[in-house]
Amino acid sequence: MNETILLIEDDQQIHDMVLNHMEREGYAVTSAFDGDEALSLFSKRTYDLVILDLMLPTANGLDILQEMRKDSMLPILIMSAKGSDLDKALGLGFGADDYIAKPFSLIEMTARVKAALRRSKQYSQTATDQAEQTVRIGDVEMNMSNFSVVKNGEVVNLTAKEFQILSLLATNPNRVFTKGQLFESVWKEAYYGDDNVINVHIRRLRGKIEDNPSSPTYIKTIWGIGYKIEVET
Structure with a gap:
């Protein structure tokens, strides 16, 4: 077809x-x-x-x-x-x-x-390969099979790219990703230093999952390097 x-x-x-x-x-x-x-x-x-x-x-x-x-x-x-x-x-x-x-x-x-x-x-x-796999970070729960995100029992509507960014960070806790690594992992294209795309997506993603996007709990900025989701080990 x-x-x-x-x-x-x-x-x-x-x-x-x-x-x-x-x-x-x-x-x-x-x-x-x-x-x-x-x-x-x-x-x-x-x-x-x-x-x-x-x-x-x-x-x-x-x-x-x-x-x-x-x-x-x-x-x-x-x-x-x-x-x-x-x-x-x-x-x-x-x-x-x-x-x-x-x-x-x-x-x-x-x-x-x-x-x-x-x-x-x-x-x-x-x-599909990760069917029914659920990833939890704090109060946020991601279902990898149906692309759903729930926070405190409320559904969070993410775009495809926002979900992919959050998924990449959440399944690699404490790992720092540069903006270039995020772009190439999610968009599957070469990164030429255009920070606007990543900045906009991170800002919108924080606006949806963070209680206070200006002081994020989940997606941490590592200044001069990139971003990570920090969890206690």
Whole structure:
């Protein structure tokens, strides 16, 4: 069965270019041209990956991204004419898995789609291999088979990348990970020193699991090095 992509793009020319190329690559593509249509389609079936334009009629692309992340951890690839580091950090911080700036080549688009799908499959397989494994740090409990996180009996909604970061740190207690190690372990790509991506994800993760994110109990900063989850031995 072909892998399925939800393509959300209001520019007809770009839409047709991406659609035709992805179909030639063997993907089954469903199209949405505005935010309302995108969320409607997203709620009706399961997709393997979403390609999301940030500039959409009827809704902001980041709002669409947040809505999708409430119920799903599937790979989401943002594409936008906004290509600044800030825009990229915002998109990734809101839960996107990757970002491609317009104009882009179809070769690059295909490579990023394949990489995102490959990472998703690898992570799903890892989770299957760790079926029903539960990791606890303090009041936070992680179920590695269904990607759920609970703190003091309350469900904590994490994005895919936030869960992967927390999982990596929690399953390696007291080990310090540099930002480069975190990026390469979670994103499976080379790290070129862009701290924004890691900083945004750590900040948002702390905001969800820490009682006081400014004075974290779980995710400790080791200044000049990176981060770790500290437990007593």
